[in-house]
Amino acid sequence: xTEVPMINDSAPEELRCTTxxxxxxxxxxxxxxxxxxxxxxxxQYLVPGNNDxxxxxxxxxPR
Numbered sequence: 833x834t835e836v837p838m839i840n841d842s843a844p845e846e847l848r849c850t851t852x853x854x855x856x857x858x859x860x861x862x863x864x865x866x867x868x869x870x871x872x873x874x875x876q877y878l879v880p881g882n883n884d885x886x887x888x889x890x891x892x893x894p895r
Contacts, residue, residue, distance in 0.1 A: 849875050 847856040849870035856868040856877065865878040869892065878888040 847877060849873060851875055
């Protein structure tokens with residue numbers, strides 16, 4: 833019998849943009865959520881502070 837390795841389900845050390853695959857940068861805390869933004873394409877993630885795994889996506893103009 834072969835052993836199946838455990839999956840690493842810990843939180844990532846950085847967020848990567850799903851469009852251009854660059855690391856996203858933390859901006860500010862807005863309405864109790866952490867705002868991360870990609871400066872190349874303008875994609876934004878709002879991540880709640882309670883770490884329940886939900887993420888809101890939105891777009892803004894790139895800088």
